[in-house]
Amino acid sequence: MSANGKLKTVARWPTIRFTVNGESRSVRVPPMKRLLDVLREDLHLTGTKEGCGEGECGSCSVRMNGELVNSCLVPVLQAEGAEIQTVEGLALDGELHPLQEAFLHNGGAQCGICTPGMLMAAAQLLAHSPHPSDAEIREGLAGNLCRCTGFVRIFESVAAAADASDAEPAKEPAKESELEQTYHAR
Amino acid sequence: MSTHATTRIVGAPVPRKEGVDKLVGRACYVDDMEREGMWYGATVRSTIPRGLIRSIAFDRRIDWSEFTVVTTADIPGENIVQLIVADQPCLADGKVNHCEEPILLLAHPDKHKLREALGAVKIEYDPLPPVFTIEESERQDLIVWGADNLLKSFLLEKGDVDSAWARAAHIVEGEYRTGAQEHLYIENQGIIAEYSAEDGVTVWGSLQCPYYVFKALRGVFDLPEDKVRVVQTETGGAFGGKEDYPSVLACHAALLARKSGHPVKMVYDRMEDLVATTKRHPARVRHRTALDKDGKLLAMEIHLDTDGGAYATLSSTVLSRATLHSTGPYLCPNVRVRARSWATNHVPYGAFRGFGAPQAVFAMERHMDEIAAALSLDPVELRRRNFLHQGDTNATEQLMREPMILDQLLDRALKESDYYAKRTQFARENAENPIKRGMGLAAFYHGSGFTGSGEVYLNSLAGVDVTPEGEVRVLVSNTEFGQGTNTILTQIAAEALGIEYSDVTMAAPDTDMVPNSGPTVASRTSMVVGRLIERACLQLIALLREHAGLGATHTREEFLAACEGYRAAHGDLSSLCRYEAPPGIYWDDQKYHGEAYGAYAWAVYVAQVAVDAVTYSAEVEDFWAVQEVGRVLHPVLAAGQIEGGIAQGIGYALYEKVVLEDGRMANNQMTNYIMPTAEDVPPIHVYFEQIPFRYGGFGAKGLGELPHDGPAPAILNAIRDATGVAFNSIPLLPEDLYAGLAANQPVEEPALP
Numbered sequence: 001m002s003a004n005g006k007l008k009t010v011a012r013w014p015t016i017r018f019t020v021n022g023e024s025r026s027v028r029v030p031p032m033k034r035l036l037d038v039l040r041e042d043l044h045l046t047g048t049k050e051g052c053g054e055g056e057c058g059s060c061s062v063r064m065n066g067e068l069v070n071s072c073l074v075p076v077l078q079a080e081g082a083e084i085q086t087v088e089g090l091a092l093d094g095e096l097h098p099l100q101e102a103f104l105h106n107g108g109a110q111c112g113i114c115t116p117g118m119l120m121a122a123a124q125l126l127a128h129s130p131h132p133s134d135a136e137i138r139e140g141l142a143g144n145l146c147r148c149t150g151f152v153r154i155f156e157s158v159a160a161a162a163d164a165s166d167a168e169p170a171k172e173p174a175k176e177s178e179l180e181q182t183y184h185a186r
Numbered sequence: 187m188s189t190h191a192t193t194r195i196v197g198a199p200v201p202r203k204e205g206v207d208k209l210v211g212r213a214c215y216v217d218d219m220e221r222e223g224m225w226y227g228a229t230v231r232s233t234i235p236r237g238l239i240r241s242i243a244f245d246r247r248i249d250w251s252e253f254t255v256v257t258t259a260d261i262p263g264e265n266i267v268q269l270i271v272a273d274q275p276c277l278a279d280g281k282v283n284h285c286e287e288p289i290l291l292l293a294h295p296d297k298h299k300l301r302e303a304l305g306a307v308k309i310e311y312d313p314l315p316p317v318f319t320i321e322e323s324e325r326q327d328l329i330v331w332g333a334d335n336l337l338k339s340f341l342l343e344k345g346d347v348d349s350a351w352a353r354a355a356h357i358v359e360g361e362y363r364t365g366a367q368e369h370l371y372i373e374n375q376g377i378i379a380e381y382s383a384e385d386g387v388t389v390w391g392s393l394q395c396p397y398y399v400f401k402a403l404r405g406v407f408d409l410p411e412d413k414v415r416v417v418q419t420e421t422g423g424a425f426g427g428k429e430d431y432p433s434v435l436a437c438h439a440a441l442l443a444r445k446s447g448h449p450v451k452m453v454y455d456r457m458e459d460l461v462a463t464t465k466r467h468p469a470r471v472r473h474r475t476a477l478d479k480d481g482k483l484l485a486m487e488i489h490l491d492t493d494g495g496a497y498a499t500l501s502s503t504v505l506s507r508a509t510l511h512s513t514g515p516y517l518c519p520n521v522r523v524r525a526r527s528w529a530t531n532h533v534p535y536g537a538f539r540g541f542g543a544p545q546a547v548f549a550m551e552r553h554m555d556e557i558a559a560a561l562s563l564d565p566v567e568l569r570r571r572n573f574l575h576q577g578d579t580n581a582t583e584q585l586m587r588e589p590m591i592l593d594q595l596l597d598r599a600l601k602e603s604d605y606y607a608k609r610t611q612f613a614r615e616n617a618e619n620p621i622k623r624g625m626g627l628a629a630f631y632h633g634s635g636f637t638g639s640g641e642v643y644l645n646s647l648a649g650v651d652v653t654p655e656g657e658v659r660v661l662v663s664n665t666e667f668g669q670g671t672n673t674i675l676t677q678i679a680a681e682a683l684g685i686e687y688s689d690v691t692m693a694a695p696d697t698d699m700v701p702n703s704g705p706t707v708a709s710r711t712s713m714v715v716g717r718l719i720e721r722a723c724l725q726l727i728a729l730l731r732e733h734a735g736l737g738a739t740h741t742r743e744e745f746l747a748a749c750e751g752y753r754a755a756h757g758d759l760s761s762l763c764r765y766e767a768p769p770g771i772y773w774d775d776q777k778y779h780g781e782a783y784g785a786y787a788w789a790v791y792v793a794q795v796a797v798d799a800v801t802y803s804a805e806v807e808d809f810w811a812v813q814e815v816g817r818v819l820h821p822v823l824a825a826g827q828i829e830g831g832i833a834q835g836i837g838y839a840l841y842e843k844v845v846l847e848d849g850r851m852a853n854n855q856m857t858n859y860i861m862p863t864a865e866d867v868p869p870i871h872v873y874f875e876q877i878p879f880r881y882g883g884f885g886a887k888g889l890g891e892l893p894h895d896g897p898a899p900a901i902l903n904a905i906r907d908a909t910g911v912a913f914n915s916i917p918l919l920p921e922d923l924y925a926g927l928a929a930n931q932p933v934e935e936p937a938l939p
Contacts, residue, residue: 046218047211049422051372052456056856059372087211100209104201107822110830111668112208113215113373113422141864145856147370147423148668150833151864153826 018082020045021089031077035069036060038076039086047087047116051145058144061117062086068124068143087116090123099123099161108157110148118144122158131162196681196884199822203672203692204420216376216392216419221449224378225254226297227442228452230290230307231462232282235318235531235849236330237311239280239289245306253303254446256291261441263408267434268401271498273331274534276406276437282311283330283496284533285850286462288434293442293450316531318849320470320491323528330496331529337494338502338527340509342778344581345520350485354476358557362473362549363915364898366493366844367466367837369538370861371667373422375431375463376453379439386413387440392421393432395705396663400697402433403440418695421667425834426537428667429707430499431463460854464536465844467492467504467527471512471549476520481563483572485520486581488512490546494527495534501527504535506637508542510782511895513581514550515592515631516572521581531849537707539831540894543632544838551628551899552914555906565903566605569629570596582782589877592629592788595812599627599790602871603810608794609907616908620799623807626903627792628896633783634888635710638773641765641784648703648715649722649762650679651693652749658683659693660719661762662703664711666692669890670823671711677819678716678883682723685742701762709888712819713785716883718763726761768881785879785887789813791832791896794868795904802920802927804905806836806868806897813892817878817885824889825872831893832870837861839898843917 017026020043027042039045039062048071051059055070062071063085090097099122102108109115118141125132125140132140137155146154207213244250258265258279267274278289290307294300316330317323323335331337351357377391386409393399396416403414416436421428435452442450454462469492476485490512494501509525540547558565573592579585600606605625612623635641648662660679666672676690683690693700703715727745730736734752736744752759773780794808811828818824841860845852853859878885898916905923906912911930913922 040218045211046214049215049373050217051374052856054456054855054857057372087209091210096206096209100206103209104205105199105822107202107826109202109205109208110670110826111371111373111421111423112204112213113371115208116211119209138864145370145372145861145863147372147425147834147861148830149826150829150831150862150870151867152829152870153822155864 016076016080018079018084020084021086027076029076032075034072035062035074035076035079036071039071045086045088049113049116051113056145057114058121059114059117061120061144063120063124068121085120087119090119098164099126099158102157102161102164106157106160107153108149114144114146118146118154122161125158126162126165130165132158193681193884195677195687196819197817197821199820200673200677200687202670202823203676204666213420215373215422216378216390217453219378219390219419221378221380223448225293225295225446225448225450226300226452227291227293227439227450228300228304229288229438230292230304230309232278232285232287232289233309234282234311234313235285235316236283237281237313239278239282240310240312242290243308245308248303248306252294254293254442256441256445260445261406263406266405267437268405269398269430269433269499270502274497274499276434284531285848286533288438291438291442293446293448316849318530318532318846320493320528323530324491330531335529336526337498337529338505340505340523340525340778342509342521342523342581344583347485347487347520347522350476350520354484355479356477356561357474358477358560359474360553360556360914362471362552364469364545364548365917366468366535367538367842368460368844368859369423369425369427370859371423371425371427374454374456374459375428375435376451377432377435377439378449378451379436379443380449381440381444388415388417389436389440390417390419391432391436392428393418394421394424394428394665394667394707396665396695396697397702398430398705399433399436402437406437407440414697416697418665421665424667425539426541426707427464429537429705431536456856457854460859461851462533464499464534466538467494467501467535467542467545469508469545471546473549473553475553475557477557477561481561481568481571483516483518486513486518488523490523490525492527492545493530493532493535495530495532497534499534500537501535503637504537504542506542507633508546509778510582510633510637511543511631512546512550514554515574515629515788517574517578518581523581532846539834540891541708543891543895544835544898547628547630547895548898548916551630552902555626555903556912565627566596566600582779584781588785588879590788591814591875591877592790595788595790595814595875596629598873599792599810599812602812602873603792603794605792612908622797622799622908624795624904624906624908625792626795626900626905626907627790628900628903629790630895631786631788632709632888632892632895634713634785634787635783636708638775638780638782641714642767644704644765646704646715646718646765647701647762648718649701649760650719650726651758651760652753654753656746656749658685658690660690661693661700661760662715662719663695663697663700664703664706664715665695669827670820671706673823674712674716674819675719678719679723681884682720683727683745684740685745689742709891712886713816713879713882713888714765716819716886717881718765720883722761722763725763729761784881785816787813787815787887787889787892789892789896791900793897793900793904795901795908797905797908797923802924804840804918804923806840806901809868809897810871811893812873812875813889814875814877815889815892816882816887817876818874819884819886824874827890828872828893829870831891832897833862833867835894835897836867836901838894839901839916840918841866843919
């Protein structure tokens with residue numbers, strides 16, 4: 001591979017700017033490059049996983065502008081100006097997110113490969129429905145495949161995290177918005 | 187039964203050892219790894235199921251000087267993937283025996299250029315006629331493997347089957363079929379390989395059995411032990427799918443690394459993984475059963491045949507386990523099992539959780555319900571009359587020495603599921619409801635550890651050491667891929683040494699660092715390897731008592747101080763133990779007679795199923811799983827294994843169909859190979875009865891595979907209860923239900939007792 005050839009191509013690529021886990025990032029990559037690959041290869045955020053590459057398994061789930069998306073189906077140009085959250089943005093100040101804590105103690109993760117996507121789907125669910133019913137949990141996670149657990153302990157983990165958030169009301173959302181403000185001010 | 191109530195750490199729900207790394211996205215899977223100057227690899231595969239390679243041409247629109255191309259000529263050792271039988275080439279040599287067989291390998295620094303290059307290699311073939319079914323293969327009109335297409339056969343005999351038929355009050359026959367099943371681990375197969383003249387081959391990868399890959403690499407590269415190194419990376423699910431196949435991929439990546447002079451990463455995408463790698467063996471099982479007038483078994487004749495695919499791989503050992511699980515947990519004086527695995531021109535079938543047992547158990551337990559119907563007996567009562575008990579001998583005439591509580595498991599399953607009340611209720615409601623509900627059960631077992639003399643041949647070595655920093659490490663080649671190896675083995679070590687769970691870590695699963703404690707398969711880790719670790723720890727304590735002044739009882743601090751004292755005086759501190767068979771074990775490999783397994787886990791599962799008579803969909807509404815697995819080392823992990831296995835078993839029964847067209851998987855996408863989702867899995871109620879097994883790690887037996895054996899027959903028995911129609915093949919999709927219900931007049935229901 002010639003280094004020159006690569007540089008010429010880079011010059012044609014637009015700069016795409018977005019926020020990942022509260023931090024401003026910019027990349028110069030082919031605009032149709034998958035957000036998944038930009039996160040993993042260009043930003044070295046390898047917590048987000050690829051399972052199928054066609055939007056079926058949900059392993060690459062991230063939150064983008066408050067929506068849950070399969071990052072394997074998002075061309076990075078669509079992320080221009082977006083706020084993105086990945087699994088690396090869940091734990092704050094070295095403290096596990098209540099969902100991570102609940103997955104750890106309830107057996108919600110086994111092999112761990114679906115776990116980052118599952119956590120993002122669960123975070124999305126709890127953001128919109130802090131006290132989900134069993135049916136809501138199932139529906140909220142239906143786009144994320146887990147082959148190890150049979151989902152039972154994942155449901156229990158999400159329910160436990162919802163209960164834990166009750167005990168410490170609004171702690172996590174407050175921290176998140178605080179962080180966003182800090183980074184936006186830059 | 188006593189359950190070692192005195193343990194502190196074994197039996198406690200400690201957090202999964204590598205749990206936090208997995209939850210924060212820090213766990214490093216093979217595709218998360220990069221090496222300096224790394225290239226990417228890809229595989230040119232056959233497009234036909236069988237034929238001779240006439241020519242290979244490279245399209246000139248590609249600048250091939252940028253690529254590394256590996257052919258059979260680049261293999262320094264033998265062109266064989268070493269496993270059991272030396273029949274599978276690493277790269278096809280002049281001839282292909284299945285679709286997607288690897289022929290050539292390509293590497294390039296830019297992975298996007300590989301796709302175009304793959305399409306620019308043109309291979310012409312002289313096709314040969316293929317064999318695609320057990321029936322075609324056993325007719326032997328066309329020989330595609332060896333002299334007779336027969337990959338392996340076993341004959342198991344007890345008593346005198348032939349003379350039993352004349353005495354029988356009832357003879358019941360049935361044929362049962364099971365389909366292929368894809369593992370669908372969410373992390374695809376992947377390997378990174380490096381090569382240098384000084385160090386030889388190093389591979390990192392998603393795999394279950396580092397020493398299997400080690401053996402395969404040594405053969406292909408003709409290298410001594412010290413020039414091959416295999417390191418397992420975090421592995422995103424395996425289920426048997428990463429037992430044998432990683433040896434193939436590791437050889438490929440390493441050949442590309444050797445020729446290119448670069449580290450090479452090969453990670454399959456989902457479509458390649460589905461189309462090219464192993465699946466569960468399809469099976470056909472025929473039962474002919476004689477019973478006396480009281481419904482007691484007199485004789486069982488079982489013909490069990492599997493499709494093994496194009497090469498022998500693990501078909502012999504899968505067939506062995508199928509044979510030994512084909513007769514159910516029942517006492518029968520006269521038994522004959524004739525089992526055969528046939529070669530076809532399919533991608534070789536391989537290891538998958540249960541390893542032949544799910545096929546055999548499906549047939550046996552479905553057949554028991556047909557026997558019950560034929561005899562107008564309650565299926566529960568038929569099983570109860572024939573259960574094995576302590577002191578009986580099973581089909582291999584193994585004396586059941588350990589306590590057995592099948593009746594107790596059955597009673598609990600009936601009570602927890604409210605089985606009889608529900609059957610009565612559903613029988614009443616079904617008449618007027620388009621949703622037909624039914625209850626079904628299965629009673630079964632799973633043998634822990636390698637079959638027969640297998641554990642003796644494995645000769646596993648495992649242990650613990652103490653680092654200069656005072657860290658206690660577990661030394662095993664057994665790997666973590668979700669099932670909890672790291673957690674339970676560190677629990678066992680911490681418990682046995684009298685220290686804390688957090689004091690113990692796992693040494694890296696790296697063949698340069700850990701001894702060969704055998705493969706991570708066959709429900710052997712808790713029982714066999716766990717016991718080795720327990721023994722090694724007791725041996726370490728004895729050493730410290732003798733040479734470092736450790737007292738007869740000790741605190742954590744005294745133990746750590748003794749380790750430090752020993753190291754100062756004597757240097758390295760470690761303790762290794764080799765496998766020793768429990769006393770009185772006898773096994774005849776020729777006659778398939780004797781102690782088939784060191785121990786068995788036993789279970790009774792109940793499924794509640796609803797069949798929609800309008801849409802023909804079947805849904806598992808509720809599920810109860812009662813089992814005896816010896817000591818439960820970790821309640822959360824153990825239940826998680828059971829639940830996950832049941833979900834896979836539900837998929838095996840109702841959702842997962844490998845569609846083969848001209849010998850090639852046609853639905854090789856997650857879009858059209860359907861596994862159960864969060865919306866499909868019922869509530870699963872898990873119950874453990876614990877009878878510690880004296881030769882298992884802190885009393886443990888195996889439990890990882892057990893839960894895949896029982897769901898399919900329980901579910902299809904429930905569908906029979908709901909509809910009155912016997913369905914004897916899985917997967918059972920809505921179109922199959924439609925065909926069966928349209929064709930069959932419901933049969934007479936047996937009267938409830």
